[in-house]
Amino acid sequence: MTIKETQDELISDFSFMENWMDKYEYIIQLGKDLPLIDEKYKTPDNLIKGCQSQVWLHTEMTGGKLVFTADSDAVITKGLISLMVNVLSNHTPKEITEADLYFIEAIGLTSHLSPTRSNGLLSMLKQMKMYAFAYQATSQSQKNGTEL
Amino acid sequence: MQHVPDITVPALDVEKIRRDFPLLQEKVYGIPLVYLDNAATTQKPQVVLDALEQYYTTINSNVHRGVHHLSQLATDAxxxxxxxIAGFINARKPEEVIFTKGTTDGINLVANSYGRxxxxxxxxxxxxxxxxHSNIVPWQIMCEDRGAELQVIPMNEQGELLMDQFSALLNDRVKIIAVTWVSNALGTVNPVHEIIAQAHARNIPVLLDAAQAIQHMPVDVQELDVDFLVFSGHKLYGPTGIGVLYGKEEWLDKLPPYQGGGDMIKTVTFAKxxxxxxxYKFEAGTPDISGAIALGTAVEYLQKAGIENVQQWEEQLMEYATQRLQEVQGLRFIGQAKKKTGAISFLIDDIHPYDLGELLDKQGxxxxxxxxxxxxxxxxxxxPGTVRASFAMYTTMEDIDKLVAGIQKAASMLR
Structure with a gap:
């Protein structure tokens, strides 16, 4: 699925839930289901700043695609991370950097989450895009290197 | 399910009091608000809001300066x-009451002036x-500046100060003791009479942080014999941006001013x-006139209800809340001092406090x-932190029932 398709699917999933307690229930379930990050990647380097709870994000490149794994000590946060990971993981750095992420607004997350929570969400997104940029830049310079 | 324990009929008409607070009638997410964050700030009764408006619509003018009629009215108010306020805390003289921005400002004032x-x-x-942090950082700054040392009275696992160790820490090098009367995080009521008595036996002055005490119990600075006492208006049903420093006249006379500016001077020349x-020596610049006046109104409102009645009601609330919260599976109290007031801190199993707080918020x-x-x-x-429920004179047993039901629901979702 493309990033756009995953986003549209999420928006549709959320539209079936009538109240915010149901939406939270769904987010919490996603959090509980999130594949855990390998303990060895829970390093200070992988900690994302700007979250009230602790969030670790690890990135790996497999077959030209970026794979994100993440964890948090708060389960709602984990659920939100899971949304991000579902949308962005397993795509090329180019697809990630160019992605227009409209699902957060469309689901209503920014207006319903507490400000610290939505700030944390945005820091997380920024971090994911930064990783993609970094990989893109590295592969670009490697390509340039071989040409020379 | 919801059972009300044997409570004596409150001398406080809580339902009538609730009607005096416009914000308590509001809804959040379409649900009637249950406000249990009173240790952060209390809501304001209509009389306080009216006092603010009346000041600006009828007597707004600068104080202590003008010869004109309005200035005189503003100064009088x-x-x-x-x-x-002096009467409320039983200060010897009104001159011992200094208006500040709040508790933090009061502590910074004393740390700075006493330090220098x-x-x-x-x-x-x-x-x-x-x-x-307000009663740590200003002292750290001052200690660093003056080459002094900050030492800490330890506490036990219940969240009670270790008084033996306190006594052992007293010596001739100790020049001031700054302690909180009631802990904002744990609800512990500290044995301030004993602290003051031991300190004074060695001629050491004491500053009490009364930010979490003044709204919950009678405060008599003469009976306490405390040297400095600070509190905020906004935790006492008054506006934000105004607070009080009480200081014994002999200390306030002795200490140098904190800030320089208008109103705090008698004569100014470039030489001296x-x-x-x-x-006035400690109130530089135009003060928060409307805030000070409205704080007076808030104090009068509290005096009318009777601080002893408020204390009695809140003791019942604490007892009931403690009992009901014990029903929640996996809940543990953070801070189990014998004497607590105003606030209860807790955690449930390994649920992150932030998750619990967010789901409680969504339930109003x-x-x-x-x-x-x-x-x-x-x-x-x-x-990493706790969940804290804190009470005020308008809190009801029903609020506590709703809190417990909300916690049960949130915990079942998060487990």
Missing amino acids: YEGSRKT GVIKPGDIVLVSAMEH TIYNVLP IAIRTGHHCAEPVMTEFCI
Whole structure:
């Protein structure tokens, strides 16, 4: 699925839930289901700043695609991370950097989450895009290197 | 399910009081608000809101300066409020009541002036392990500046100060003791009479942080014999941006001013400035006139309800809340001192306090999560933070029932 398709699917999933307690229930379930990050990647380097709870994000490149794994000590946060990971993981750095992420607004997350929570969400997104940029830049310079 | 324990009929008409607070009639997310974040700030009764509006619509003018009619009215109202507050805490004179921006401002004032006036290199400032950052950082800044040392009275696992160790820490190098009367994070009521008695036996002055005490119990500065006492208006049903420093006249006379500016001077030349008398010496610049007046109104409102009645009602609330919260599976209290008031801190199993707080919020229940500006307390208990429910004179048993039901629901979702 493309990033756009995953986003549209999420928006549709959320539209079936009538109240915010149901939406939270769904987010919490996603959090509980999130594949855990390998303990060895829970390093200070992988900690994302700007979250009230602790969030670790690890990135790996497999077959030209970026794979994100993440964890948090708060389960709602984990659920939100899971949304991000579902949308962005397993795509090329180019697809990630160019992605227009409209699902957060469309689901209503920014207006319903507490400000610290939505700030944390945005820091997380920024971090994911930064990783993609970094990989893109590295592969670009490697390509340039071989040409020379 | 919801059972009301044997409670004596309150001398406080809580339902009538609730009607005086416009914000308590509001809904959040379409649900009637359950406001249990009173240790952060209390809601304001209509009379306080009216006092603010009346000031600006009828007597707005600068104080202590003008010869004109309005200035005189504003000055009378401002000084009248000082007298009301002096009466409320039983100060010897209104001049011992200094208007500040709040508790933090009051502590900064004393730390700064006392530091410059008294503290020498090698001196010791004593605080406790359960202080709010406001009663740690100003002293740290001053100690660094003066080459003094900050020492800490430790506490036990229940969140009670270790009084033996307190006594052992007292020596001739200790020049001031700054402790909280009631812990904002744990609810502990500290044995302040004993602290003051032991300190005074060695001629050491004491500053009490009464930010979490003044709204919950009668405060008599003469009976306490305390040297400095600080509190905020906004936790006492008054506006934000106004607070009080009480200081014994002999200390306030002795200490150098904190800030320089208008109103705090008698005469100014480029060679030398003669400072004004108390209380103006410590009130530089145009003060928060409307805030001070409205704080006086808030105090009068509380006096009318009777602080003893409020204390009695809140004791029942604490007892009931403690009992009901014990029903929640996996809940543990953070801070189990024998004497507690105003606030209950807790955690449930390994549920993150932030998750619990967010789901309570979505059910219309306002509580506080986090370290409550008391990071050393959280470090001592090895936790990232707590969930804190805190009470006021308008809190009802029904609020507590809703809190417990909300917690049960949230916990079942998060487990």
